[in-house]
Amino acid sequence: MAGLFITFEGGEGGGKSTHVGRLVQTLERRGIAAIATREPGGTPTAEAIRDVILSGAVAPLGAAAEALMFSAARIDHLDKKIRPALAQGKVVVCDRFADSTRAYQGALGNLDPKFIRELERVTVGDTRPDLTIILDVPAATGLARASARRASAPVDRFEAENESFHAALRQCFLDIAAAEPERCVVIDATQPPDAVEASIWSKVSQRLAAAGLLDKTPVAPKPVRKSSKRKEARRS
Incomplete structure (x- = not known):
């Protein structure tokens, strides 16, 4: 049986990596094989490309060059990690995927939509998400969270953009959801984390049930949540 492909999207500071981790823990407690991954990244080659992109080294070359770099990382990620896991019947939970390229480089980079669609066709093919969770927060809230999370670490290529950029980015993701x-x-990711987690599980469990992946056996006790200052994985 093929697995299920779930992606998390949204602007900065929405809590994507936090909830990717929480969801995978919930799936594992229910006896469902699952992996967490991220974009750009997920494989050694894709992680190396991630470092180059987030350093800002590609930005002077323009949005098209960035989109191509993201796509190169995505091809390796799909071939070496995502597709094999899905073929094994696992649930793959990914922090960002092709929707981020649509939003960051496509809409905000003013690239021709035909270029983005063709790039996605070649890169992604039929391996498209079964469910995409968009964690929505106002731009100012997300940037404040990202700043607190980052502490003294350097600002990455995309966090350095101004608030109007991030407000437009938020709208891009809402437009994708509407389409x-x-x-x-x-x-609504402005809710307390446990409330966000419950909302996510409500949607995910419906898809799991429809796919015949939701185990009816008793669930292991939920671990007590501990406060953590772990950074949210950034950017695809």
Whole structure:
């Protein structure tokens, strides 16, 4: 049986990596094989490309060059990690995917939509998310969270953009959700983390049940949440 491909999207500071981790823990407690991954990244080659992109070294070359770099990382990620896991019947939970390229480089980079669609066709093919969770926060809130998370670490290529950029980015993700309501779910990420987690599980469990992946056996006790200052994985 093929697995299920779930992606998390949204602007800065929405809590994507936090909730990717929480969801995978919940799946594992229910006896469902799952892996967490991220974009750009997920494989050694893709992680190396990530470092180059987030350093800002590619930015002077323009949005098209950035989109191509993201796509190169995505090809390796899909071939070496995502597709093999799905073929094994696992649930793959990914922090960012092709929607981020649509939003960051496509809409905000003013690239021709035909270019983005063709790039996605070649790169992604039929391996498209079964469910996309968009964690929505106002730009100012997300940037404040990202700043607190980052502490003294350097600002990456995208966090360095101004608030108007991030407000436009938020709208890009909401537009994607509106265009594909059968795939995308928007969740208010200004809620407390446990409330966000519950909202996510409500949507995910429906898809798991429809795919025949939701185990009816008793669930292991939920671990007590401990406060953590772990950084959220950034950017795809």
